[in-house]
Amino acid sequence: MLQIGDIHYDKFSEKTLAVDNKDKTPPAGIVQNLARPVSLVIGEHLKSRMSAGDRPAVVICGDLTSRGDTETYKRAVAYLEQLLCAIPATCPNADQVHIVPGNHDVDWRKTMPYADLSVHRLRPIVDIVDSSLIPAPLTVTTRTSNIQSGNAAATISSVNTCRASGAYRQRPEFRIADPIIQALAEASGLDESELRSKVATALADSPPESHEGLDIPLIEAGDLQYLVTTIGQPPPSGLHIVAAHHGFLPQVTARINPYSEMVNGGDVRQALLASGRPVVYLHGHIHEDRVEVITAGSTMKQVPARPQVVIISAPEFADGYNELEFEFSERGTALGLIIKRYRIAGGVIYRAADERIALGGRSIVDPRAKYFIQKLHGTMARGLDIIRWRSDASAPEDARQLDDDLLEECIEELCWQGVIDCDSDRTLPFAEREYRFK
Ligand SMILES: [Fe+2]
Structure with a gap:
């Protein structure tokens, strides 16, 4: 899965790679080669990824x-179209694409x-996305799709x-202090109460400038209920991915700005944790490259496991994008997630350090695996040895009950x-992989 953060196409389309140019009239070809447009450099990389x-x-x-x-929105959508859908054979289908609005995508002052x-x-902007080659509609409330590959399945909302x-809200009521009213009454010869009523009438007839527009991030109550219901659908081991513009945790940098955080972020946090499912929440907005994992008040060692929510914020697109690789067990349980960060620096796109996050929401540590951990102490074993241990006379009953797939999953x-630790390539069959206790 690719996660694309805030594009801000107006600035993005103008941006070039940095060149510390001390020559006022350098050979043009050299400048063109070094100060390439960022949109081109990132676009080419993403396009090559799509055509893989x-x-x-x-x-x-x-x-x-x-x-x-x-107009800018149209140009941004045309740019995305060209990156994602230029080659029909590799263009994702509607279920594979989700696109949400950001607070900067609507001219709300108008x-x-x-x-x-x-x-x-x-x-x-709904119409612009609809009339483009982007196969999915803009999500204006909520939208869910399912994607499947073999036994691995994920729901994206x-x-x-x-x-x-x-x-908007009405600006705070304009109140004139008593001494001023008294002074005005004295100067004008008007009665104080008459003066007050004239002021009140004038304020009530005031033009729309007396309304104050606010930018309030939230997940509307019905939309949140929809998310909770969708995440609660079976199977319990299913992976759920949520895509949004705003995160629901306060940003790391101190910010003095009324309503800058999602006003019902606490409800969202509670709802996602209470789902009991692994949830991966992807967002933009803060232009920060950040990964946070929250759990419902337990340590990872606790059995049975507590659910966890992984929150991944994409950087601004001008800085790069994320590729998320999910690993599932043979039985289709989401085991973990590798975040590959493609970032732009020094004139090239490079892959910054990957991050690996365990997702095992169903059984963080299956108690039945305890016997195998003990056997692995001080030794290295192949998957085949581990399968054989299951039939040892000393194996406890609950370890014997594990079929091959469940054993591999544990x-x-x-x-x-x-x-x-696994020292082998995970594409090898389980029986051939080598494991050791850390
Ligand atoms: Fe933004």
């Missing part, structure tokens, strides 16, 4: 523009006054966290948890 032939899913986390003008959470204001971007989960 394995059709990754793509999540586009919003803020395609900076000021919500539809649509004031605006008080409810309706999404009609998004119509212009996207949600619009910008439904209250541009909601052993691989222990690897993801860092309890044991």
Whole structure:
């Protein structure tokens, strides 16, 4: 899966690689070669990734523009089209693509006054996405799709966290202090109460400038209920991925700005943790490259396992993008996630350090695997040896009950948890892989 963060195409399309140019009239070809447009460098990399032939899913986390003008939005969508859909054979299908609006994608100042959470204001950008080659619609409320590969299955839900971007409120009531009213009454010869009523009438008739637009990130109540219901669908071991523009945790950098955080972020956190499923929440907005894992108040060693939510924020697209590789067991349980960070620096795209995160929401450490961990102490064993241990006379009953697939799953989960190590390529059959206690 590819995660694309805020594009802000107006600035992005102008940006070139940095060149410390001390020559006022350098040979043009050299400057052109070094100061290439960032959109070209990242675009070529992403395009080559798309044409690799394995059709990754793509999540586009919003803020395609900076000021919500539809012309720029159109250009950004055309750019994405060319990266993702230029080759029909490798273009992802609708289930594989999710695209959400960002708070910068709507010119909400133009649509004031605006008080409810309706999404009609998004119509212009909905139409732009609909009339493009991008196979999925813009998610204006919520949207879910399922993707499957062999036994591995994941549900992707996207949600619009910008439904209250541009909601307005009346400016705080304008109140004139008593001594001023008294002074005005004295100067004008008007009665004090008459003066107060004239001021009140004038304020009530004031133009829309007395309305104040606010940018309030939230997940609308019905949308949150929808997410919770969707995540709660069977199977319990299923992996759920949520795509949104805003994160639900406060950003790391101190910020003094009313409503800069998702106002019901606590509800979202609670709802996702209470699902009891592994959830991966992908977002943009903060332009920070950050991965956070939250659990429902337990350590990873606790059995049975507590659910965990992995929150991944994409950097601004001008800095690169993320590729997420999910590993599943033979039986289709999500074991772990590798985050590959493609970043731009020094004129090239490089792959920054990968991050590996265990997802084992179903059985962080299956208690039945304890016997095999003990056997692995001080030795190295192949998967085949581990399968044989199951039939040893000393093997406890619950270890004997593990069929081959479940045994492999337990052993691989222990690897993801860092309890044991696998020294082999994971594409090898289980029986041939080598394991040792760490
Ligand atoms: Fe942004």
